[in-house]
Amino acid sequence: MKTEVAEDPQQVSTIHLQLGLPLVFIISQQATYEADRRTAEWVAWRLLGKAGVLLLSRDSVDMDIPQHANVAFRRAEKEVPVEFLVLNDVDLIVSYVENNMYIEEIQEDEDGVQKGPDLAIQDDEVAETVYRDRKRPLPLELTVELTQETFNSTVTTSDSLVLFYATWHAVSMAFLQSYIDVAIKLKGTSTILLTRINCADWSDVCSKQNVTAFPAVKLYKEGESPVSYEGMLGTKDLLKFVQLNRISCPVNIASIQEAEKYLCGELYKDLLSFTSVSVLGLFSPAMTSAKEHFREVGKQLRGSVITGVYSEDDVWILSNKYAAPLPAMLLARPREGRIESVPLATAPVQEMVQILANAPLEAFPEITVENLPAYLRLQRPLLILFSDGSINPQYRNTTLALVRQKQLDSFTPCWLNLKNTPVGRGILKAYFGHLPPLPQLLLVNLHSGGQVYAFPSAQSITEQNLILWLKKLEAGLENPITILSDQEWKPPLPAFDFLSMMDAPTSQAPTKKVEECMKEAEGQETAEQPQGGKSATRRLPTEMLRIKHWNRSNWPKEAAEEPSQLHREL
Known part of the structure; x- marks a missing residue:
């Protein structure tokens, strides 16, 4: 962000004005530049979060600045002219800005009328939320406020969740x-201490903890590296993160009986409401390298998925039962009564991370604004049913049957309830030009060409009809109802690019492939068989559960070669 300007203050545009904050210009000239720059820095620190501070060069501005003026003050409102002032020290400048802001707040309270932005047309929903709830009292006493003196002693003596925030930052x-809602839900039940630190007051502490953006949440446990929360900024996902971190992952499973309880959800019943899948890594005692790689991946994904390790001499029993050649991992979905196996012998570490990260995703989810990014990251066309309420159980059963048969591996089958997610109406109007009859089944190819196809309304959605329709699409025998534009919709300023801020960076994992795993697997093929009998282990295709990609050459010729941009209306 620029800190020095050489133009008419009335024409300067910064993010502060767009956030409704005033601008303070320290008027400088060549002879006193260094002193003026230090003054601007002091004022900026004192007014952090309250106003923007810029250095204005008197010598470079093509306008008449009063000779004795050393400060210019510009309010956020466009119609108000710039004020030129004579304020001879930092305290006077800070007092002037704060007193003007205070008068505006008092005036609003006395009138009893909200003179802020029109909440009905607010573009920034975060700013709207903060403005609407600015006078809502929060029970901050449910969390411990940390300072520079108490931070280290707190996080080293107790399991602590720390919120790094700034009072001037709307998000x-x-x-x-x-965060306070989570504290209310956990009151009196959690072994994790919920704390917070205001980085506007204790910036040194936040810098030492590598906090470079707000808000940030980190979990500190004795003897372990801090774990950063990378989920959605909402109560539900944060509560899940806290609850799943009550246990140390990966969990060491001690026996076959305990492993079976773990897989069916009995071992951690109280956590079933927070996660739909449990992952169990299977390794022979000699597979130390593969086991350590799996442990590292489990640590990276703490708080998002439960992982466990079984590595006893009788591991072959589970290997045979679930047709999982060692090393392998089992993905257990207790609610659905399903256990899937994924071989790890040829899986790079990064692929293992991706499989585990995608494991909590449902086979046939209801798409919402909150979970859509997670499913878009799969980079597959959406096979999406738009419904005005709950979907027909017959269609759900049809879809899940095709999922079990692996007929839909190239797609993301899902549905959208217009009553829960009203934006779906606007999406349908954009596709059809009007709101079509519901339910409506579409295939939306967001990542390669932007085509949108509609399932024939005259046909019933059966397994046979759905598969035949998808084969016609693959053969290029159907025409799309529309092709999404590849126009890129950028935010007006980088600071408004909230979607990129929400996208958690891909976990950094070792890049080398687990060659040791392959060698260990080859060496264990015969050694792990039960005594006195033929191997009951059945080899499965190594590509099992790998994500297949739609063959782009099968799309119609008019499709664009470059991937289209994410359809922002979704």
Whole structure:
């Protein structure tokens, strides 16, 4: 962000004005430049979060600046002219800005009328939330406020969840409400201490903890590296993160009986409401390298998925039962009564991370604004049913049957309830030009060409009809109802690019492939058989459960070669 300007203050545009904050210009000239720059820095620190501070060069501005003026003050409102002032020290400048802001707040309270932005047309929902709830009292006493003196002693003596925030930051203040909601839900039950530190007051502490963006949440446990929360900024996902971190992952499973309880969900019944899948790594005692790689992946994904390790001499019993050649991992979905196996002998570490990260995703989810990014990251066309309410159980059963048969591996089958997610109406109007009859089954190819296809409304959605329709699409025998534009919709300023801020960076894992795993697997093929009998282990295709990609050459010729941009209306 620029800190020095050489133009008419009335024409300067910064993010502060767009956030409704005033601008303070320290008027400088060549002879006193260094002193003026230091003054601007002091004022900026004192007014952090309250106003923007810029250095204005008197010598370079093509306008008349009063000779004795050393400060210019510009309010956020466009119609108000710039004020030129004579304020001879930092305290006077800070007092002037704070007193003007205070008068505006008092005036609003006395009138009893909200003179802020029109909440009905607010473009920034975060700012709207903060503005609407600015006078809502929060029970901050449910969390411990940390300072530079108490931070280290707290996080080293107890399992602590720390919220790093800034009181001048709108997203921080909106998320603080969710953080307090989590504290309310966990009151008297959690072994994890919920704390917070205001980085506007204790910036040194936040810098030492590598906090470079707000808000940030980190979990500190004795003897372990801090774990950063990378989920959605809401109560539900944060509560899940806290609850799943009550146990140390990966969990060491001690016996076959305990492993079976783990897989069916009995071992951690109280956590079933927070996760739909449990992952169990199977390794022979000699597979130390593969086991360590799996442990490292499990640590990276703590708080998002439960992982466990079984590595006893009788591991072959589970290997044979679930047709999982060692090393392998089992993905257990207790609610659905399904256990899937994934071979790890040829899987690079990064692929293992991706499989585990995608493991909590449902086979046939209801798409919402919150979970859509997770499913879009699969980079597969959406096979999406738009419904005005709950979907027909027959269609759900049809879809799940095709999923079990692996007929839909190239797609992301899902549905959208217009009553829960009203934006779906606007999406349908954009596709059809009007709101079509519901339910409506579409295939939306967001990542390669942007085509949108509609299932024939005259046909019933059966397994046979759905498979035949998808084969016609693959052969290029159907025409799309529309092709999404590849126009890129960028935010007006980088600071408004909230979607990129929400996208958690891909976990950094070792890049080398687990060659040791392959060698160990080959060496164990015969050694792990039960005594006195033929091997009951059945080899499965190594590509099992790998994500297949739609063959782009099968799309119609008019499809664009480059991937289309994410359809922003979704």
